[in-house]
Amino acid sequence: MLSTLITPFILSQLPSQAPQVATLLQSHGACSLCVLRVLCVRKVSLFVASTASASATSTCPLCLGLLSRPSISAAVSKAADLFSTSATRGAANFVVAVRVPVQLALRARAADLIIDHAGLGAEIRKVAERDPKRFDLENPDPSQLDALAKDKQTILTDPHDNLPFSITQSQIEVKEVLRFIMAHEFAQASNLAFLPSSELQLELGFDHPPTGDEFEWMQSIEKCGLTVRKKRKRVREGSVWRKMKDDEPKSIRIEGATWNHIVNAANALSYQEFVDHGYLPTKFREVSSPCDLSDLKFLHKSLWVAGRYNKYSRGVSNSRMEFKGERLAAESVEELIAASLDPFFHADNHKFASAGREDVDVLMLGSGRPFYMEIVNPRVLDATQEEITEVQSKINESNAGKIKITDLQLIPKNDTKPLKDSAATKRKSYSTLVRLSKGVRMAQLEEISKLKDLELKQQTPVRVMQSRSDKERDKIVHELKVYPENEGSLGEDGERLYDLIRVDLTTSAGTYVKEFCHSDGGRTVPSIKELLGVDSAVVETLDVLHVFLDWPKPVV
Ligand SMILES: [Zn+2]
Secondary structure, eight states, rough: OOGGGGGGHHHHHHHHTTTHHHHHHHTOOOHHHHHHHHTTEEEEHHHOOOOOOOTSSOOOOOTTTTSHHHHHHHHHHHHHHHHHHHOTOOEEEEEEEEEETTHHHHHHHHHHHHHHTTHHHHHHHHHHOOOGGGOOOOOOOOGGGGGSTTTOOOOOTTTTTEEEEEEESHHHHHHHHHHHHHHHHHHHHHHHEETTTTTTEEEEEEEEETTTTTTGGGGGGGGEEEEEEEEOEEETTEEEEEEOOSSSSTTEEEESSHHHHHHHHHHEEEEEHHHHTTTIIIIIIOOOOEEEEEEEEEEEEEEEEEEEEEETTTTTTSOEEEETTEEESSHHHHHHHHHHHHHHOSEEEEEEEEESSTTEEEEEEEEEEEEEEEEESSOOOOOOHHHHHHHHHHHHTTTTTEOOOOOOEEEEEGGGHHHHHGGTTOOOEEEEEEEEEEOOOHHHHHHHHOOOOOOOOEEOGGGTTSSSSEEOOOOOEEEEEEEEESOOOTTTTTTTTEEEEEEEEETTTTTHHHHHHHHGGGTEEOOOHHHHTTEEEEEEEEEEEEEOOSOOOOOO
């Protein structure tokens, strides 16, 4: 029977008992692809051409029907449909990831035990001992699919059809054969190239509910060391979490039953123990239906978009902020940008990061604050700068008076580093409007305007103590310019006294500027209040003038 699957040349490379192993496996219902992979034969043209299932009505107990032609054809056509409808623009290549049911590990062990029990195991295992260098590499670049090949495998050419094949050093797993086939057939269906390093991943997940818990009997045998725990998943609804119900899909999470758990447990058992527990030969054979394709998606690695933002409204926060389920501001810079950027990229989601952040009531003026947006699972992969600039215009037009974006551009992931690294080093300039409890003289304002590199001791502000540890920090006010903002009033000696002042300052990273003005009940020393000798200095407005970080590069 084996001679109908493979050519005489491949047969000649296999152990002499290979035909008996093939017959034995087929008598247990194995499909032809499972026979080939157990015999360590890797030949893409065989995998792809094979109609696999011995008969259309039975399901192979080794692969649970995963390698059957109907199952593969259905998966390829569903993947092709999804690809064409999900509009991935600019994709040139792809890679495949496959998840298979863990019970296949138990079934692989059962097949091994069947072969051993028939006295054929020793001969077959010799494949694993052979020197991989025994064969000459006749075809150094047989096909791109062979990039999947493992290092130690030697590729041969079958003189019958001049196509490459290899005898691997150990059984080929179902998952690997499936990846081979999907890579080959989806490449044809989609016109994309298969590329192991591709950023676009076709993900397929298969389940087989009828045998989903068939490994649990091993829990009763101590030497198996298997403990399976089933936990009901929880989902978030609004701001509350609840347990999922029985009739919801995927409501149970199984712990302690990974592929390796099952392999280790099954390896501890003998053929006789499989028989004693009723798994061999009957239960193993009783498979009435093939696996379901339960997960199918395309996942592309993130793209990164950088820019600078100005904020002209005191009602917009930096990112979406909630406290006990209540929004702190109706809108955020993050959301206003994402509202145009996410749909443009047809992205699943985004992650926003900026060089520091300002409070809701603080404006971001000057050249703006650097930020980047990680675009999660984008479906537009080839955006041009012109298109990105169009998105920028759209954001700016629909948010006039609130925010303005500049220098919006795609950047490589590595280029996000300067922004991440800047947290501890960047200086910032601010402008604040401060109301004093009593008027002060011009000479006083001029005096403190001469201060350079003023050292501050800042105890964590009362307003952020809930989220920050309470400790003293050393900060620096590099430059300070203080001047009147109104005409003031005449004092008793005829000199003008000013009680509304503008404080412009440049500080080290992380300085709490409001606290530097009003002193936070003496927790910041010195402060404008203390320097001017007034009872109170109330911050009316605070704006950021400049974030000292030349990033990203200007878009010309
Ligand atoms: Zn099979």
